[in-house]
Amino acid sequence: MQSWIPIVPESASSFSWKVDALYFYLSGVTLFFTLLISGTLIFFVIRYRRRTPYEIPRPVAGSHKLETVWTVIPFVIAMTMFVWGASVFFDQYKPPQNAIEVYVVGKQWMWKLQHATGQREINELHVPVGRKVRLIMTSEDVIHDFFVPAFRTKADVVPGRYTTMWFEATKPGTYHLFCAEYCGMNHSGMIGSVIVMEPRDFDNWLSGNVGSMTPATAGQQLYQTLGCASCHGGSGEGGRGPALTGTFGTQISLASGGTVTADEGYLRESIINPQAKLVAGFGPIMPTFQGQVSEDQLMQLVAYIKSLHGAGTTTPAPTPSAAASPSPARAVASPAPAPSIR
Amino acid sequence: MKPIESFELPSPSKVNYLNAVYGLKSWLLTKDHKRIALLYLGSITFFFFIGGIYALMIRLELLTPSGDFLESTTYNKVFTQHGIIMIFFFLIPSIPATLGNFLIPMMIGAKDLAFPRINLLSWYVYLAGGIITIYALLAGGVDTGWTFYTPFSTTFSNSYVVATGLGIFINGFSSILTGLNFIVTIHTMRAPGMTWFRMPLFCWSHYATSLIMILGTPVIAITVLLLAFERVSGVGIFNPKLGGDPVLFQHMFWFYSHPAVYIMVLPGMGVISELIANFSRKNIFGYSFVAFSSIAIAVFGFLVWGHHMFVTPQSVYAGMIFSFLSFAVAIPSAIKVFNWTATLYKSSISYDTPMLYALGFIGLFTIGGMTGLFLASLATDVHLSDTYFVVAHFHYIMVGGALMAYLGGLHYWWPKMTGRMYPEGWGRFGALVVFVGFNLTFLPQFIAGYIGMPRRYHAYPPEFQVYNVLSTAGASILGFGMLIPAVYFVWSMRYGKHAEANPWHLPGLEWRTQSPPPTENFEQTPIVTWDAYEFAPPEETEVVGKFHGEVERAS
Numbered sequence: 001m002q003s004w005i006p007i008v009p010e011s012a013s014s015f016s017w018k019v020d021a022l023y024f025y026l027s028g029v030t031l032f033f034t035l036l037i038s039g040t041l042i043f044f045v046i047r048y049r050r051r052t053p054y055e056i057p058r059p060v061a062g063s064h065k066l067e068t069v070w071t072v073i074p075f076v077i078a079m080t081m082f083v084w085g086a087s088v089f090f091d092q093y094k095p096p097q098n099a100i101e102v103y104v105v106g107k108q109w110m111w112k113l114q115h116a117t118g119q120r121e122i123n124e125l126h127v128p129v130g131r132k133v134r135l136i137m138t139s140e141d142v143i144h145d146f147f148v149p150a151f152r153t154k155a156d157v158v159p160g161r162y163t164t165m166w167f168e169a170t171k172p173g174t175y176h177l178f179c180a181e182y183c184g185m186n187h188s189g190m191i192g193s194v195i196v197m198e199p200r201d202f203d204n205w206l207s208g209n210v211g212s213m214t215p216a217t218a219g220q221q222l223y224q225t226l227g228c229a230s231c232h233g234g235s236g237e238g239g240r241g242p243a244l245t246g247t248f249g250t251q252i253s254l255a256s257g258g259t260v261t262a263d264e265g266y267l268r269e270s271i272i273n274p275q276a277k278l279v280a281g282f283g284p285i286m287p288t289f290q291g292q293v294s295e296d297q298l299m300q301l302v303a304y305i306k307s308l309h310g311a312g313t314t315t316p317a318p319t320p321s322a323a324a325s326p327s328p329a330r331a332v333a334s335p336a337p338a339p340s341i342r
Numbered sequence: 343m344k345p346i347e348s349f350e351l352p353s354p355s356k357v358n359y360l361n362a363v364y365g366l367k368s369w370l371l372t373k374d375h376k377r378i379a380l381l382y383l384g385s386i387t388f389f390f391f392i393g394g395i396y397a398l399m400i401r402l403e404l405l406t407p408s409g410d411f412l413e414s415t416t417y418n419k420v421f422t423q424h425g426i427i428m429i430f431f432f433l434i435p436s437i438p439a440t441l442g443n444f445l446i447p448m449m450i451g452a453k454d455l456a457f458p459r460i461n462l463l464s465w466y467v468y469l470a471g472g473i474i475t476i477y478a479l480l481a482g483g484v485d486t487g488w489t490f491y492t493p494f495s496t497t498f499s500n501s502y503v504v505a506t507g508l509g510i511f512i513n514g515f516s517s518i519l520t521g522l523n524f525i526v527t528i529h530t531m532r533a534p535g536m537t538w539f540r541m542p543l544f545c546w547s548h549y550a551t552s553l554i555m556i557l558g559t560p561v562i563a564i565t566v567l568l569l570a571f572e573r574v575s576g577v578g579i580f581n582p583k584l585g586g587d588p589v590l591f592q593h594m595f596w597f598y599s600h601p602a603v604y605i606m607v608l609p610g611m612g613v614i615s616e617l618i619a620n621f622s623r624k625n626i627f628g629y630s631f632v633a634f635s636s637i638a639i640a641v642f643g644f645l646v647w648g649h650h651m652f653v654t655p656q657s658v659y660a661g662m663i664f665s666f667l668s669f670a671v672a673i674p675s676a677i678k679v680f681n682w683t684a685t686l687y688k689s690s691i692s693y694d695t696p697m698l699y700a701l702g703f704i705g706l707f708t709i710g711g712m713t714g715l716f717l718a719s720l721a722t723d724v725h726l727s728d729t730y731f732v733v734a735h736f737h738y739i740m741v742g743g744a745l746m747a748y749l750g751g752l753h754y755w756w757p758k759m760t761g762r763m764y765p766e767g768w769g770r771f772g773a774l775v776v777f778v779g780f781n782l783t784f785l786p787q788f789i790a791g792y793i794g795m796p797r798r799y800h801a802y803p804p805e806f807q808v809y810n811v812l813s814t815a816g817a818s819i820l821g822f823g824m825l826i827p828a829v830y831f832v833w834s835m836r837y838g839k840h841a842e843a844n845p846w847h848l849p850g851l852e853w854r855t856q857s858p859p860p861t862e863n864f865e866q867t868p869i870v871t872w873d874a875y876e877f878a879p880p881e882e883t884e885v886v887g888k889f890h891g892e893v894e895r896a897s
Contacts, residue, residue, distance in 0.1 A: 005808050009793040019725050023792065026722060030712035037683060038705045044686040045701065048622070049693070054847075055623075056878050057690045062628040070680040071673060078669040078715065085719030086662050092724065093658050108498070142494040143588055145653060145728060149794025152725040156654045158589065159493060160582020163655050176803065180653075180728040180796045182487045184494055185415050188799035290583075 012175055012196060013151035014168040018088045020152070025084070029077060092153060096166050099134035100127070103215060103299040106137065106144035106157040109186035111177065112296070116303065117206060118214040123192030125177065127169055128202035134166040136264050136302075140295050145181035148194050154180050162265045169196040219304025222297055231286070236308040241286060242279040245308040253280040267302045358761065358858040373458035374861055379444035380759070381465050382435060387828075389431040389472065394824065396424035401783075401817040404810045409801035417800040418485040419501065425488030430510050431472055433744055434602065437609035438520055438555075439468070441751045442548045444759060446524060448852035448859065449542050451533025451868040456526040464519035471513030478505035487798060489599070492580035492591040496572045504573055507566040514559045517605070521555030524548050533851075535870035542850060542874045543619075543632055547612025550636035554601045554608075554643065562598035565591065589654050596647035604643040607739055608636055610703070610747030611678055617700035617750050618682045619875040620848050622689035626875055628681040635674035642671040652723045661720055668718035675711050679704060694846070695769030699750030702777045706742025710735060713788065728798075730809075731791025734784045742780055749776070749827060756831065757841030761858040764834045768826060775823035782816025849876055 011017055048057075102125065105112040113121045127133045137146060139159040146165065147154035150173075155165035179190035197205060213221075223229060223236075236244035242252075248267070251259045255278040260266055269276055271293070274286035293301065359376045369377060399420045403411040412420065443461065447454050455461050478484055484506040486495040495503050528549050532541070568579050569591070578584025580591045619626045626632055648656060648664030682704055691697065713735040716722045726732060756764055790809035795802055802810070844853040849872065855864050872879075 006793050006805060007789050015721075019721050022719065023716070023722050023725075026716050026719065030709070030715070033712055034705070034708050037679060037708045040683050041686065041701055041704060044683070044689070045691050045693075048686060048689050048691050050623075050690045055690050057622075057624055057688055059625045059876070059878055060627060060685075060688065062631070066684070067628050067631050067677070067681075071677060074676045075670075075673055078672060081715055081719050082666055082669045085721045085723075086665060087721075089652075089661065089720035089724065090658065092721065142498050143491060147728070147794070147796065149725070154653055154724060154727070158582075158655060160588065161655060176794060178794065178796045182418075182489075182491070182494070182728075182798040184485070184498060185418065187418070188409070188414065188796075188801045191803075 009149040009152075010171075010173070010175065011150065011152075012169055012171040012173060013148075013153070014170055015088065015092055016150065016152040016170075018091075018152075022081075022084050022088060026081060029081075092166075095164070096132040096134060096168075099132035099166055101134050101136060102127075103303070104135050104137040104146060104157065105140060105295050105299070106146070106179070106183075106190075107140040108142065108184055109179070109190040111146075111179075111190070111192055114212070114215055114296075114299070115206070116215060118212040118217075119206060119209045120212050123177070125192070125194045126202060126205050127194065127196055128199045129169050129172055129196055130199065132166055132168045134164060136299070137163050137165070138268075138295050138299070142183045143181050144179045144183050144190065147178040147180035148175055149178070150175035151194075156181055162268055164264070169194075172196050172198055172201075215300045215303035216307040217304075218297075219300035219302070219307075222293070222301055223304055226289070226293070228301075236305065240282075242282055244305050248306045248309070252277075254278060255280045255282065264302050264306070267305055268298055271298060271301060357860060358856060359861045360761070360858050362861050371462070373454070373462055375443050375447050375455045375458065375461055376759070376859065376861075376863075378461050378465055379440050382439040382443060382468070385465075385469060385472065386432050386435055386440065389427050393424055393427035393432055394821065396420050396427065398817060398821055400424060401814040403800065404802070405814045407802050407804045407807050407810075412800070414800045415485065418487075418798070419483035421798060422484050422487050423479055426475065426484070426506065426510070428740075429488060429602070429606075430513055431468075431475065433606040433740055434517060435468060435520075436606075436744065436748050437613060437751065438524070438548060438551055438605075439464075439516075441613065441748070441755060442524065442544075442551075442609060443520070445755065445852055446527060446545055446548060447531065448758075448855070448863050449545055449850065450528065450531060450536050451851050451864065451870060452527065452531035453862045453864070455523045456531055457523050460519050461523055464516040464523070467519065468513055468516035471509045471511070471516065473509075474512060475506055475509030478502040478509060481505065489595060490566075490569060490591075491595075492569065492572075492586075492588045493582070496569055496579075497581050497583075504570045507570050511563050511566045511570075514563045517555045517559045521552035521559075524552040525556070533868050533870055536851075539630065539633070540870060540873050542612075543615035543626060543629070543636075544609075544612035546633040547608045547615070547636045550640040551605055551608045551612075553637075553640045554605050558598045558601040558605070558644070561594060562602075565594040565598065568594075589651070589656070592651055592654060593647065596650045597644070600647040600650065601640075601643040603736070603739065604639050606744045607707075607747075608639060610744040611636065611675075613747040613751035613754075614682060614700050614703050615678075616850075617696050617754060618685050618704075620754075620846060620850070621694060621697035621700065622686050622691045623877045624685050624689035624875065625873065625877070626681065627684040627687075628677075629874070631677055632681050635677045638674040639671065642667065642674070646671050649718055649723070650727075652720055653727050665718055665720045665723075669715065672711060672715060672718070675707075679708055679711070693770070694753075695764070695766060695773055696750045696754035698770055698773040698777075699746050699753065702773065703743060703746040703750065706738055706746060706777075706780070710738030710742055713738065726791060728796055729791035730787040730795045730797055733797050734787035734791060737784045737787075742784070746776075746780075749773075752831075753827075754846075755852070756834070757845045758852060758857050758859065760835055760838070761841050762834045762838030763841050763845065764827075764838060765830050768830045772823055772826035772830075775819060775826060779816050779819030779821070779823045783813050783820050784816070786810075786812040786816075850874070 101116045103114045111123050113125050137157045139157045144157040145154055146157055151167045153165060153167055155163050173196055175194045177192040177194050179187060231239050231241035232244050233239045247262045250262055252262050253259050260277050272290045275284045278284055359374055403417055482502050484501045484503055486499050486503055528545055572579045578586040580586040580588050615626055615632055646664060646668045648660055649668040652661050716726060753769055786809040790806050795806045841857045843856045851868060
């Protein structure tokens with residue numbers, strides 16, 4: 001770390017400078033008004049100090065003109081802050097294209113991470129410089145928060161659903177990873193590091209850490225062992241249950257009317273609570289898998305379903321970037337009515 | 343000069359509300375708003391010192407990066423209990439239940455609040471909630487953070503969550519009762535001639551506060567109840583494993599707890615309006631703007647809770663709306679600051695202790711309010727939320743704002759409440775020490791937060807240490823500064839100089855009766871023919887000598 005006393009954290013992501021710029025603007029305005037108010041106060045307190053014990057100053061009537069001035073000017077300044085802050089925020093939340101995907105599971109009091117290429121890490125995340133990295137996160141227990149000060153971003157990691165965040169590291173180095181949402185006894189020990197590497201070093205690191213199956217391959221095995229294939233087809237082509245191939249990222253028509261985007265969160269919910277958003281044309285016949293699959297396994301199943309694109313494809317996508325980019329939309333809801341088993 | 347015969351001061355009488363009746367029973371069964379105010383004063387001071395000891399334990403632990411002074415479980419309980427005690431048992435009742443209770447009837451020329459028995463009941467309810475909470479602390483404490491986030495609080499914490507929640511639940515009713523009493527009193531008990539726009543701004547700000555107390559507090563009661571229900575019975579409300587939604591809790595919690603910030607600071611703004619006007623002998627600049635800004639804060643305050651949740655899976659568009667509204671709610675506060683400052687123009691400013699606290703308030707509240715904009719702004723909030731920046735920001739509002747105002751108000755009305763003067767020299771010295779200590783404690787935390795130090799950390803990486811050392815040094819100065827008034831206030835009750843009826847020479851109704859006041863406040867119901875802060879009649883351009891309406895007393 002720096003030898004001097006830091007007043008801003010290290011800047012290592014594509015939007016850290018944008019947040020810093022806004023921060024300095026806000027700091028400037030704060031300093032200006034603080035000095036304006038306290039300077040005026042000090043001037044008045046000295047200039048209009050009480051000189052004789054019984055002096056009575058003349059009363060002053062209010063002024064609508066002045067009130068308007070100091071209502072409108074602060075409002076306009078506040079709106080510049082609002083618009084600026086909202087636009088940087090909006091950029092941060094636009095999901096990136098062609099990002100490396102990393103699955104993150106928080107639990108008391110550690111971070112478990114898995115790359116789409118299979119590498120597992122605990123409390124450490126290796127990423128290459130200059131590539132967008134998208135995190136798909138959930139928690140096994142309480143709410144955590146994935147916070148990397150050097151990237152100027154954080155997001156809550158919530159049990160029972162997926163949250164996502166992304167960043168693009170711009171400077172190699174090792175940066176703090178904090179849990180920022182209080183999570184119990186060892187909250188301050190739920191820390192780690194994000195290690196940003198040059199792309200070549202990152203590739204070396206990846207190839208030196210083979211061993212685990214990719215999440216998609218593991219998900220494919222689960223798909224078979226859990227019996228998903230009996231309804232959704234051996235390779236996700238559908239049957240009594242809706243087809244899975246090519247559904248990721250598309251709009252799904254629901255039995256209750258309306259549509260939903262088939263993102264990671266929807267896939268997860270449909271495994272845990274299948275009746276919540278039933279696909280149009282299918283009956284409520286799927287059992288819940290709540291309690292039968294861990295968060296890790298859920299993420300593997302989701303990764304497998306995401307890897308199914310195009311008819312006949314059964315092998316999971318080989319590269320993370322391919323897995324991330326949704327294939328062109330395809331008709332999703334199978335018109336075949338599901339036979340009732342009740 | 344207008345005639346004000348009805349305000350001939352009584353010849354100093356030996357009988358007042360403090361010595362009219364004696365005995366423990368006369369206090370515990372009193373229906374006198376002034377005595378109830380003193381009961382509250384005693385009990386909130388007790389809680390303040392407990393909370394203060396927790397604060398010092400936090401700062402001692404954070405002096406070094408490693409967690410070496412307290413166990414992490416102990417530390418988690420200490421910061422949780424610091425928050426719970428300070429917010430629910432000190433800050434929320436502080437100004438309304440003591441100064442408000444004592445002064446609202448006197449300022450509007452009434453004999454008491456509208457419901458004296460309910461007023462006494464509110465103190466017992468407060469006490470019941472307090473005792474249950476103290477029980478929870480002694481039995482083993484609570485470690486959820488004062489925010490009780492689920493599912494940690496409902497499923498994972500092994501501490502006394504339900505008992506603490508019950509204490510907070512019960513305590514909430516004392517807020518509701520106080521708010522109800524103030525609203526009815528202000529509507530129905532104003533003396534003849536005391537129109538709404540002649541009321542001191544202290545009453546306006548308490549009216550706004552009371553609205554929040556009545557409308558907001560039931561929501562925290564429901565939230566705590568649901569939390570306890572899930573924890574005890576296992577019915578899924580917030581825990582996703584049971585089919586609940588943990589983020590729902592945050593919506594419900596902040597729907598009350600953001601307005602609760604205004605419960606804490608609005609009464610303080612009312613005190614500051616009194617101090618600024620009275621210690622500069624000037625009518626408040628833009629009275630109606632200051633009055634209505636209190637109401638605006640109370641209303642807008644209910645629409646901004648989502649800014650506590652920008653990093654939760656709340657929708658991006660909801661985030662934008664909450665961000666916009668949060669910027670909007672800053673404007674009424676800015677209006678107040680500008681009007682207070684403008685009031686001082688061509689005024690006659692005294693440097694008495696209450697005024698020092700008021701001037702300190704304006705500076706600190708400005709910093710507290712402006713740093714709130716960093717957290718209303720979406721992009722900076724994502725980086726800053728759950729860091730020490732947030733801790734610094736809300737301490738500037740709650741300590742730099744609410745607590746400074748409370749101390750200023752306590753000094754200002756101390757002669758009226760106790761009939762004694764505090765030592766002025768020590769008062770100024772104490773105000774200075776508190777101001778310096780406060781800034782040294784919390785200014786460094788803004789920077790620590792921006793460089794990324796998360797809040798609620800028991801141990802931290804070494805690069806944050808320099809700011810924590812400064813902060814701990816400041817906290818010891820602040821702690822020492824708090825002891826100064828504590829000592830001389832107690833001392834003055836016995837040895838202080840006897841206070842005159844109107845030691846500051848002010849026109850307000852509460853100064854037109856003896857110190858301490860008689861049980862019925864005024865010998866006869868006053869008839870009000872002047873505006874608030876009317877030191878000189880409006881038609882007079884300059885008055886040298888005695889102010890309008892000051893009453894000659896036999897020497």
